[in-house]
Amino acid sequence: MSDEFLLEVKSVTKRFGGFTALDDVDLAVRPGERLGLIGPNGSGKTTLINCVSGTLRNESGSIRFAGEEIGALPAYQRTRRGIARSFQIPRPFTSMSVLENLVVPIEYVAHRALLHAGDTRPEAMAILEKIGLAEKAGTPSNRLSQVELRKLELARAMAAKPKLLISDEAMAGLAGNEVDEVLDILFRLNEAGITIIMIEHIMQAVMRFSQRVVCLDAGKIICEGAPASIVRDPNVQRAYLGA
Amino acid sequence: MKQRMSNRTFAVVAFVVAIALAAVCQLIPNEFFFSAAYTVLLYVILATAWNILGGYTGYVNFGSAAFFAIGAYTTVALYYAVKAPLLVTVPVGMAVAGLAGLGLGYLTLRLRGVFFAIASLALAVVLFTFVVNWDFVGGARGAYVLQPTEVPFGLKNFIHLLFSVQLLMAAGALVVARSIETSTIGRGLAAIRDDELAAEAAGVPTLRLKILSAAISGALMGMAGTTFPYYLSYIEPSSAFSLSYSVNSIAMPLIGGMMSWMGPLIGAVLLGTVQQIVQVTISSAWNLLIVGVLLVLFVTLAPNGIMGWVEAWRQRHRK
Numbered sequence: 001m002s003d004e005f006l007l008e009v010k011s012v013t014k015r016f017g018g019f020t021a022l023d024d025v026d027l028a029v030r031p032g033e034r035l036g037l038i039g040p041n042g043s044g045k046t047t048l049i050n051c052v053s054g055t056l057r058n059e060s061g062s063i064r065f066a067g068e069e070i071g072a073l074p075a076y077q078r079t080r081r082g083i084a085r086s087f088q089i090p091r092p093f094t095s096m097s098v099l100e101n102l103v104v105p106i107e108y109v110a111h112r113a114l115l116h117a118g119d120t121r122p123e124a125m126a127i128l129e130k131i132g133l134a135e136k137a138g139t140p141s142n143r144l145s146q147v148e149l150r151k152l153e154l155a156r157a158m159a160a161k162p163k164l165l166i167s168d169e170a171m172a173g174l175a176g177n178e179v180d181e182v183l184d185i186l187f188r189l190n191e192a193g194i195t196i197i198m199i200e201h202i203m204q205a206v207m208r209f210s211q212r213v214v215c216l217d218a219g220k221i222i223c224e225g226a227p228a229s230i231v232r233d234p235n236v237q238r239a240y241l242g243a
Numbered sequence: 244m245k246q247r248m249s250n251r252t253f254a255v256v257a258f259v260v261a262i263a264l265a266a267v268c269q270l271i272p273n274e275f276f277f278s279a280a281y282t283v284l285l286y287v288i289l290a291t292a293w294n295i296l297g298g299y300t301g302y303v304n305f306g307s308a309a310f311f312a313i314g315a316y317t318t319v320a321l322y323y324a325v326k327a328p329l330l331v332t333v334p335v336g337m338a339v340a341g342l343a344g345l346g347l348g349y350l351t352l353r354l355r356g357v358f359f360a361i362a363s364l365a366l367a368v369v370l371f372t373f374v375v376n377w378d379f380v381g382g383a384r385g386a387y388v389l390q391p392t393e394v395p396f397g398l399k400n401f402i403h404l405l406f407s408v409q410l411l412m413a414a415g416a417l418v419v420a421r422s423i424e425t426s427t428i429g430r431g432l433a434a435i436r437d438d439e440l441a442a443e444a445a446g447v448p449t450l451r452l453k454i455l456s457a458a459i460s461g462a463l464m465g466m467a468g469t470t471f472p473y474y475l476s477y478i479e480p481s482s483a484f485s486l487s488y489s490v491n492s493i494a495m496p497l498i499g500g501m502m503s504w505m506g507p508l509i510g511a512v513l514l515g516t517v518q519q520i521v522q523v524t525i526s527s528a529w530n531l532l533i534v535g536v537l538l539v540l541f542v543t544l545a546p547n548g549i550m551g552w553v554e555a556w557r558q559r560h561r562k
Contacts, residue, residue: 055440074450075443084444091441093434095502104434107427109446160446 005064006031006164006195007052007083012061014047014219021047022058023219029164029197034190036210036227037199040239043216045199046088049166053085054078066163080109084162086153088169088199092141098152099124099137105160124159131155131185147178154185164195171202179205207231215239250425254418261414265407269398275523277406281474283515284409285467289488290495290507291416292463295423297493298501300456301436302352306363307492309370310461312483313340314468319380319478322388329408333469340465341458348457352450371484385479388472405470412470416463420504423459432456464492487531491515494534498541500550509549 007029014022022044029035039045050056052063054075063071070078084105093101102124111120128134131151136144144152150170157165167186171179183205190196200206206213207227214224217239223230230236248256268280289307296302317336321327327335343366351362375383390401398404423429431452434442443449472478491514499510514537518530545552 053444055444074448076446076448079444079446087441087444091438093437093441095433095437096430100430104430104442104447105445108431108448156441156445 005029006033006066007197008062008064009048009052010062010064012048012051012058012063014044014051014056014058021219022051024061025216025219025221027214027221029195031163031195032190032193033195034186034209034211035195035197036206036213037197037216038201038203038206038213038230038236039216043239044219045216046168047219048216049085049168049197049199052078053083053166076108079105079160079162080112082161082163083166084157084160084164085166086150086157086168086170088172090149090153092144092149092152092156094140094142096141097138098133098141098144098155099128101141101152101156102127102159105156109160127155127158130188131158132181147174147181150174150182151185154182154189158189162194164197165189166197166199168199169201170198171200171205183209203231247425250418250422253421257414257418258411261410265410268406269403274402277402278474279516279519281402281406281409282519283512284406284413285471286491286495286511286515287413287508288409288416288467289464289492290499290511291413291420291504292460292467293492294496294501294504294507295420295432295463296456296460298496298506299424299429299432299436300453302453302457303360303493304363304457304460305360305489305493306347306365306367307464308484308486308488309363309367310340310343310464311468311471311488312367312370312374312480313343313461314465315471315478315483316374316380316468317465318469318472319386319388322472323379323386328391329470329473333408333412333466336469337462337466340468341462343465344461345454345458347461348454352453352457367484367489371480374480374483381479383480385477386472387477388475390473390476401473405474408470409467412466416466417504417508419459419463420507423456424504428452428455487534490531490534494538496548498537498548500548500552502547503550506548506550513549 005028009025009027012022012025013020025048037045047056051058054073058071062069065081065083070081093104099121103120106120106123125134125137128137131154133148133151133155136148141152154167154170171182174182179202186196186198186209198206198209210227212224213227213230215222215230215236222235222239223233289311293304293307296304314336317339318332321332321335347362347366351359374380380386394401394404431447434445434447435449435452439449495510495514496507498514499508500506514534517533521529521533541548
């Protein structure tokens, strides 16, 4: 059973005081899958991936990754095991250049040598080229545009050589052609064998990208299935439109 | 990540320069120079140490005086217990202060931001009270630590030796700071300073690195304190826990620049020297006032310190 899924979330509950943000959530993701995670604002999408990536600890339930229970591990250990994420609001290392931003995960995850990791710049450069940020390598990361920041988020996640990439609204606030650009990147990463969970409000993007979509509402999974069937689901329509 | 001098070469250069300086300065006839230079060097060590946690990692330590006093009182305790020589008190003082940094880090660095600053201040108050009530090291009365009359290496007197030792220790502190700065650890600390959550997500073991940085910073501050009882021959709690150590350790890196090892060095030499001159020409009561005014000026006009200002100037002229 465990071998079948890369990520297995079982009856995970997360409370903030009296508020139950996640209520007995189950989710399983197969290796190589492209999963869309949707839901109205405040439905618990980001909380769920915060629990998976280790930013938050769930109170109960289990989270297994590649057959191993990871629920008690700190976030950096999960990154080292192959879970990488991008943040909803880009969080670059602002005192560093774009290239140096990538050097951090390369040194800490891929090489794991505290004192001297050798020259990791070519490796960082290769990732920047793939993502289309190569000409910005030397630019301080606080001088990037929105779309560049989103790309940097993805590039930094990639530098950790993940098995699972969680993209948290990587396209929010981008123009149409920029959305296509980021989608292209995600498709290419998936073709290279990386499992991807995409959280997104831009429906068009989710529908195009996902093989399977899961919808959260008020901390519960209310529906899952193929993209086309999800939009017709009455529960999903009620959650979004309040009808 | 420009091509720079390797850390090993830098260490050799730093120690050679320190030894040469120590040797050349022996020719200076003015005895006050040694006492003044000792104090400036003390601040170089404190500022460099503070910057490892404050500048590189982004955690403000308001209790530098506590770590300094731990070093000083380790010397006093060892002196009273077994008449231990400097060669013993320096490493032991470093170890004790390093452990204090480790403990404080372990207890408080899980919390973010301002909590560490408050806890570091509390540590200073708690330790002060402890020392005041600890009779073995003199309590509130203070303790005498006599300078040995025999001075090795053919030096003229003990203050010459203290100055030379302090010079070597300052070089050592700078070597440690620079090695951290240019290593993977340094980039991890910078990532923590920029964004702790993102650092953790990038695989950086944030808690471990913060504790390591607090321990190294504490150990170096303790090291600066170990020679202090010998310097004064007499030490009492309010001089060892003096506010000016805590304030100067923050102000000097801020004024010099917190992004590199050179900033605290420049800040400490500049501010320390000004303070020494003012102390002689006007009054020591002016020292903290000067620090305050300079701090306000720098925070408003050059928030990245002298180094940051120079860097910005260089970038403008390259274009």
